Amino acid sequence: MTTRENAWGRWVTGLASSIERRNGVSLWRQIADRILQAIANGDFAENAALPPEIALAERYGVNRHTVRSAIAALVQEGVLKAEQGRGTFVLSRKRLSYPIGARTRFSAGLQGQTTERHIALLSSSTEPASRRIADALGIAKGAAVIRLETRGEADGHAVSRATTWFDAKRFAGIEAAMAETGSITTSLKRFGINDYLRQSTVLSARHADADDLAALDLQPGAIVLVTVAVNVTLDGEPIQFAESRFPAERVELKLSAGD
Amino acid sequence: MTTRENAWGRWVTGLASSIERRNGVSLWRQIADRILQAIANGDFAENAALPPEIALAERYGVNRHTVRSAIAALVQEGVLKAEQGRGTFVLSRKRLSYPIGARTRFSAGLQGQTTERHIALLSSSTEPASRRIADALGIAKGAAVIRLETRGEADGHAVSRATTWFDAKRFAGIEAAMAETGSITTSLKRFGINDYLRQSTVLSARHADADDLAALDLQPGAIVLVTVAVNVTLDGEPIQFAESRFPAERVELKLSAGD
DNA sequence: TATAGTTGTCTATATCAATAGACAAATTTT
DNA sequence: AAAATTTGTCTATTGATATAGACAACTATA
Numbered sequence: 001m002t003t004r005e006n007a008w009g010r011w012v013t014g015l016a017s018s019i020e021r022r023n024g025v026s027l028w029r030q031i032a033d034r035i036l037q038a039i040a041n042g043d044f045a046e047n048a049a050l051p052p053e054i055a056l057a058e059r060y061g062v063n064r065h066t067v068r069s070a071i072a073a074l075v076q077e078g079v080l081k082a083e084q085g086r087g088t089f090v091l092s093r094k095r096l097s098y099p100i101g102a103r104t105r106f107s108a109g110l111q112g113q114t115t116e117r118h119i120a121l122l123s124s125s126t127e128p129a130s131r132r133i134a135d136a137l138g139i140a141k142g143a144a145v146i147r148l149e150t151r152g153e154a155d156g157h158a159v160s161r162a163t164t165w166f167d168a169k170r171f172a173g174i175e176a177a178m179a180e181t182g183s184i185t186t187s188l189k190r191f192g193i194n195d196y197l198r199q200s201t202v203l204s205a206r207h208a209d210a211d212d213l214a215a216l217d218l219q220p221g222a223i224v225l226v227t228v229a230v231n232v233t234l235d236g237e238p239i240q241f242a243e244s245r246f247p248a249e250r251v252e253l254k255l256s257a258g259d
Numbered sequence: 260m261t262t263r264e265n266a267w268g269r270w271v272t273g274l275a276s277s278i279e280r281r282n283g284v285s286l287w288r289q290i291a292d293r294i295l296q297a298i299a300n301g302d303f304a305e306n307a308a309l310p311p312e313i314a315l316a317e318r319y320g321v322n323r324h325t326v327r328s329a330i331a332a333l334v335q336e337g338v339l340k341a342e343q344g345r346g347t348f349v350l351s352r353k354r355l356s357y358p359i360g361a362r363t364r365f366s367a368g369l370q371g372q373t374t375e376r377h378i379a380l381l382s383s384s385t386e387p388a389s390r391r392i393a394d395a396l397g398i399a400k401g402a403a404v405i406r407l408e409t410r411g412e413a414d415g416h417a418v419s420r421a422t423t424w425f426d427a428k429r430f431a432g433i434e435a436a437m438a439e440t441g442s443i444t445t446s447l448k449r450f451g452i453n454d455y456l457r458q459s460t461v462l463s464a465r466h467a468d469a470d471d472l473a474a475l476d477l478q479p480g481a482i483v484l485v486t487v488a489v490n491v492t493l494d495g496e497p498i499q500f501a502e503s504r505f506p507a508e509r510v511e512l513k514l515s516a517g518d
Numbered sequence: 519t520a521t522a523g524t525t526g527t528c529t530a531t532a533t534c535a536a537t538a539g540a541c542a543a544a545t546t547t548t
Numbered sequence: 549a550a551a552a553t554t555t556g557t558c559t560a561t562t563g564a565t566a567t568a569g570a571c572a573a574c575t576a577t578a
Contacts, residue, residue: 024291024332024480024565025466026535029283033466052554063537068555073283084555085544201514205464205482205507207284207292221283223464223482248464255460255514283535285565311524322567327525343525344574 028069029221031060035074036249039090049087050080077219079249118182122149122215124175126168133165136230136241144168146175151215158216159251161224162244170239188239196239199232205248216247223248286321287328288480293319294333295508298349308346309339332478377441381408381474383434385427392424395489395500403427405434410474417475418510420483421503429498447498455498458491464507475506482507 035056038044050056053071057064071088074080082088125147134141145165152160164184166174170191177187188196208216208224216224224245231240246253294315297303309315312330316323330347333339341347384406393400404424411419423443425433429450436446447455467475467483475483483504490499505512 024285024288024478026283026285026564028535030466032283037465054554065538066536069535071555082555083545085546085553087545087554198514203462203484203512203514205484206296207289207482219283223466225462225464225484253462255457255462285534287565313524324568325566328565330525341525342575344523344576346524346575 025221027060027062027066028073031056031062031067031070032073032219033223033249034060035070036079039079044090046090048090050090052087073219118153119178119184120151120153120182121175121179122151124148124178129165133241137165137167137238139167146171148175148178150178157250158247160244160246161212161215162242164240164242166240184240193233193239196231196233199230199236199238201227201229203227203253208245208247212245216245218247218249225251225253227253284480286319286325287332290315290319290321290326290329291332291478292482292508294329295338298338303349305349307349309349311346336478377412378437378443379410379412379441380434380438381410383407383437388424392500396424396426396497398426405430407434407437409437416509417506419503419505420471420474421501423499423501425499443499452492452498455490455492458489458495458497460486460488462486462512467504467506471504475504477506477508484510484512486512 035050044050050071051059053064053067056067060067071080071082075082075088079091080088081091126144127147128142129137129139129145131141133145134143137145139145146168148162148164148166150162150164151158152162174187174191177190178184181187204226205223206226208218208220208222212218212224213220213222216222225248227242227244227246229242229244230238231242232238294309303309309330310318312323312326315326319326330339330341334341334347338350339347340350385403386406387401388396388398388404390400392404393402396404398404405427407421407423407425409421409423410417411421433446433450436449437443440446463485464482465485467477467479467481471477471483472479472481475481484507486501486503486505488501488503489497490501491497
């Protein structure tokens with residue numbers, strides 16, 4: 001932690017801070033990240049004005065134009081709105097908090113936080129199972145698996161992008177059911193699976209790739225949270241292997257204690 | 260997902276791919292990320308040679324010198340080793356898998372994966388509680404809290420960087436105990452707390468800031484996984500508020516099902 | 519011992535990122 | 549109405565990023 005003002009009664013963020021140069025990440029992107037973070041953190045109320053550009057430039061130790069680049073990116077992203085002569089204002093404040101645990105479901109997860117939510121099936125295909133997927137699903141490497149590319153949406157915003165694999169023999173035609181119902185849980189019921197659990201979840205993070213950028217409507221350079229999960233029946237039979245990507249700037253994952 | 264070769268029997272990664280330009284993230288940093296990802300994914304065995312620079316340049320659609328910049332960063336990071344005339348080789352392959360759940364502890368978490376592990380106390384201070392911390396700890400805003408800056412280490416590598424807050428009244432002197440024992444669990448026992456649970460954990464991700472870069476020995480532009488957690492006694496009394504940062508390239512978080 | 523393949527170094531050039539300063543345009547405050 | 553504040557636009561300059569090509573240095577193999 002850099003030496004910071006910490007006199008009693010002073011303003012304390014509780015978060016570390018400072019900007020790095022010649023890193024491979026441009027200053028304006030770093031500052032955009034920081035502003036997003038501050039907004040998600042509640043440092044600025046909704047509809048509140050950001051500090052003026054000159055003040056931000058001073059705070060981050062950069063030129064005003066650099067701050068302007070950061071703001072321009074966030075304006076294009078729909079997070080901020082700049083008005084000449086008045087100031088720059090916060091449009092959307094909160095990150096969605098996405099529960100994750102043994103009984104994680106997409107729709108159940110966001111209850112109360114959003115009004116509309118569903119999963120869109122982007123594409124489907126059949127392919128041979130890689131080692132990784134075969135092991136997870138307990139089938140032979142090279143056996144046919146159905147691959148679904150989906151996007152989760154809430155209130156018109158894309159909040160997740162997932163790639164899911166099923167054993168093609170056991171779940172033949174699940175892509176049609178998925179396209180029809182828009183729900184994996186409902187689709188699985190057609191195959192006699194009324195309940196399932198998340199056996200394991202592994203979390204990581206990385207820069208979003210081109211496909212995720214497009215599907216999630218992100219600015220290049222954005223970070224995605226990645227979960228790799230195996231779902232199993234109550235008997236422990238693996239049924240689904242999935243890699244989901246969440247935009248870190250819009251979504252946080254909340255671990256539910258017991259569930 | 261971009262249109263990709265998917266003929267039966269062909270090589271299929273199961274992961275998306277492609278490089279974005281003028282994003283705020285330099286090409287060499289993106290490529291370094293991708294190579295790290297591929298290594299963590301097991302695409303390259305330990306000690307195996309990477310494809311030659313020209314092949315990588317072609318695969319990613321960039322100049323050979325750009326690939327060289329990415330490799331140079333990974334060499335400095337200790338992930339790769341380049342040998343003139345021979346090739347570039349993978350040194351460390353695996354990411355640590357860090358269990359996280361109701362009973363997450365630092366040392367218990369990495370059992371079996373590493374030989375040596377401990378927490379180093381970097382600094383401590385007393386400050387007034389911000390709204391966020393006060394709410395989490397159930398104390399008044401502005402009340403004194405003890406703040407600990409720590410670094411988790413395993414096998415000589417920094418694997419986590421945390422900022423922890425305790426109620427200063429209830430846990431006066433905990434920084435001394437922490438410095439002495441090198442363990443939060445042990446320190447808490449001195450205050451009569453023999454067991455505690457993780458009440459909530461919220462996960463997010465962002466670019467590492469300057470302090471985390473230094474403490475975790477990361478290259479600028481690296482991504483950190485962030486967990487914000489509240490620990491409570493078995494009676495539900497909140498005792499600890501913590502924000503931990505994990506280098507995404509070295510650590511993944513594994514959700515333990517029941518625990 | 520050649521030859522091919524690979525990493526290392528150098529020069530040159532074009533574009534992006536960042537700084538600097540000046541001033542216009544719009545809004546709010548005095 | 550005037551002044552102060554704030555965002556918007558323009559020009560100019562510097563350094564980092566990326567491309568391009570040539571060749572040296574080193575290793576492994578035919």
